[in-house]
Amino acid sequence: MPTSREATVERVRAWLDTSVFRSGGGAGRGREAVIPLLQAAQEEFGYVPREAMDGIARALRLPSAIVQGIATFYAQFRFKAPGRHNVTVCRGTACHVRGSGKLLDDLQGTLRVRPQETSADGMFTLETVACFGSCALAPVISIDGRVHGQLSAQKAKSLIASASREGGARGARKPARGGAAARGRK
Numbered sequence: 435m436p437t438s439r440e441a442t443v444e445r446v447r448a449w450l451d452t453s454v455f456r457s458g459g460g461a462g463r464g465r466e467a468v469i470p471l472l473q474a475a476q477e478e479f480g481y482v483p484r485e486a487m488d489g490i491a492r493a494l495r496l497p498s499a500i501v502q503g504i505a506t507f508y509a510q511f512r513f514k515a516p517g518r519h520n521v522t523v524c525r526g527t528a529c530h531v532r533g534s535g536k537l538l539d540d541l542q543g544t545l546r547v548r549p550q551e552t553s554a555d556g557m558f559t560l561e562t563v564a565c566f567g568s569c570a571l572a573p574v575i576s577i578d579g580r581v582h583g584q585l586s587a588q589k590a591k592s593l594i595a596s597a598s599r600e601g602g603a604r605g606a607r608k609p610a611r612g613g614a615a616a617r618g619r620k
């Protein structure tokens with residue numbers, strides 16, 4: 435039985451052989467190809483594994499440090515496997531005014547994680563976003579890409595409880611609209 439690291443290496447190897455590279459992602463395209471390939475890796479794995487960065491560097495004939503430097507510059511990329519469920523709290527002004535700070539505090543307590551972290555059991559990743567574009571519904575959070583508005587702490591708790599009961603497949607989620615693009619390191 436392969437370890438989880440071996441399984442990741444195997445998946446990355448298979449991914450590197452896919453159409454992403456065959457359709458023009460390979461050598462000769464240089465640095466401008468790095469970001470689309472990092473995005474493709476994150477779409478595939480839910481994060482950008484170190485092995486994928488190394489593979490991209492090899493394919494583009496760039497030093498690994500260049501690819502890592504580009505990846506870490508942008509807030510859109512994550513470098514750890516996400517939890518089975520994603521919980522994203524809006525920290526925009528409208529949501530802040532309507533209590534998103536307290537909501538975030540409560541969720542940190544419930545999930546026992548800080549923003550941009552995954553719970554020890556791998557169930558939940560907690561993130562923040564600058565705005566979902568649903569300000570009229572403030573305060574807003576999303577769970578596994580589904581946006582919920584006018585949230586009370588109690589309602590947030592019950593949504594988390596029902597996500598826990600549902601289980602779910604790691605990596606199956608898509609980010610909420612406005613999530614990755616609007617995410618800020620704050």
Ligand code: FES
Binds near residue numbers: 527528570572574
């Ligand atoms: S400020 Fe929260 S959705 Fe816009």
